Amino acid sequence: GAVVSQHPSRVICKSGTSVKIECRSLDFQATTMFWYRQFPKKSLMLMATSNEGSKATYEQGVEKDKFLINHASLTLSTLTVTSAHPEDSSFYICSAKTSPILRETQYFGPGTRLLVL
Amino acid sequence: KQEVTQIPAALSVPEGENLVLNCSFTDSAIYNLQWFRQDPGKGLTSLLLIQSSQREQTSGRLNASLDKSSGRSTLYIAASQPGDSATYLCAVEERNNNDMRFGAGTRLTVKP
Numbered sequence: 001g002a003v004v005s006q007h008p009s010r011v012i013c014k015s016g017t018s019v020k021i022e023c024r025s026l027d028f029q030a031t032t033m034f035w036y037r038q039f040p041k042k043s044l045m046l047m048a049t050s051n052e053g054s055k056a057t058y059e060q061g062v063e064k065d066k067f068l069i070n071h072a073s074l075t076l077s078t079l080t081v082t083s084a085h086p087e088d089s090s091f092y093i094c095s096a097k098t099s100p101i102l103r104e105t106q107y108f109g110p111g112t113r114l115l116v117l
Numbered sequence: 118k119q120e121v122t123q124i125p126a127a128l129s130v131p132e133g134e135n136l137v138l139n140c141s142f143t144d145s146a147i148y149n150l151q152w153f154r155q156d157p158g159k160g161l162t163s164l165l166l167i168q169s170s171q172r173e174q175t176s177g178r179l180n181a182s183l184d185k186s187s188g189r190s191t192l193y194i195a196a197s198q199p200g201d202s203a204t205y206l207c208a209v210e211e212r213n214n215n216d217m218r219f220g221a222g223t224r225l226t227v228k229p
Contacts, residue, residue, distance in 0.1 A: 006160075034217075043121065043206070043219040093160055095217075106217060108153075110160035 002028045004096050006109040013084055014117055021079045021112045023094030029074035030096035034106065035067075038091040050077055084116040119144045119211055123220035130197055131228050138192040138223045140207035145185050152181050152192050153206040155222065161206065165192070169212070197227045 003026040013019050023033055031052050036044040048064075050056035050071035058064045066088075068080040077096075081088050091113050095106040120143045130136050140150070149168045153161040165174045165181040167190070173182040180193040190207055204222040211218065 036219075041126075041221065041224075043221040044208075046216055046218075049216075091158075105163070105166065108161040108163075111158075113158060 002026075002096075002098075002107040004030075004094065004107045004109040006092075006094055006112050008112060009110065010113045010115075012115045012117065015085055016083055019081045019084055019114060019116075021081075021092055021094075021114075023077045023079070023096070023109050025075045025096045025107070028096075028098055028107075030077070030098060031074065032097050033071055033077040034095045035069060035077075035079050036093045036095070038093060038111075044093060047079075081114065084114070086116045089114055089116045119147075119209060119216075119218045121207060121209055121218050121220040123205075123207060123223050125223060126221065127224040127226075129226040129228065132197060132199060134197050134227075135193070135195050136197055136225070138194070138205050138207075138225070140190040140192070140220055142188045142190075142209050142218070144211070145188055146212040147185065147209045148212045149210050150181075150183050150190050151208050151210070151217075152179075152190075153208065155204045155206055157204075164205075194225075197225075199227045199229050201225060201227050 005024045007022045035047045038044045047062045048056040048058045056069035071077040093111045095108045122141045124139045151166045152164045167174050167183040178195040183190045204224045206222045208217045208219045
């Protein structure tokens with residue numbers, strides 16, 4: 001099956017710094033990528049949907065200036081948490097699919113654990 | 118807005134027992150429903166996907182059912198093993214968009 005990777009798998013940073021998380025589709029072209037956030041013992045919450053070459057669509061309540069998403073190529077999307085604060089600590093998971101129109105399975109990455117001190 | 122609920126939140130069973138995990142959703146306008154497994158600190162592993170036109174899917178010791186009209190799905194695990202210990206998430210893909218909505222999960226512990 002299709003493989004999605006995330007880097008880094010774990011990051012610890014100081015409050016006020018920015019952190020970039022990469023999501024890559026390794027063996028397919030991902031026209032659409034999704035970013036989720038998961039709090040402990042909570043469900044995954046969709047943060048935003050990004051289509052290659054266009055601006056991301058953010059879910060209600062997600063600050064687009066806080067969580068910058070770039071999907072510049074068909075195999076890479078990045079999520080940058082700007083001026084991170086301890087409340088941004090969470091588990092971030094990306095997923096990808098090959099078409100924004102066709103109904104296909106989303107392939108999930110292994111997740112990135114962010115801890116902001 | 119679609120809401121997905123999973124009951125129970127946690128479940129502990131002895132090895133060998135058959136068990137059922139429950140998932141309910143509020144809007145029946147779904148495209149599919151998917152069950153995932155998540156190990157601590159890890160990503161998601163897809164277990165079973167049921168299209169909205171289907172009633173159930175089976176894979177090994179796992180069987181998932183879907184009753185779209187009542188907004189319910191169950192995941193049946195037969196002859197549970199300690200290796201089945203994980204959090205099980207259900208998610209629905211909404212018919213009108215790409216969005217997947219997840220339940221909070223059921224944390225399963227199978228004791229040897």
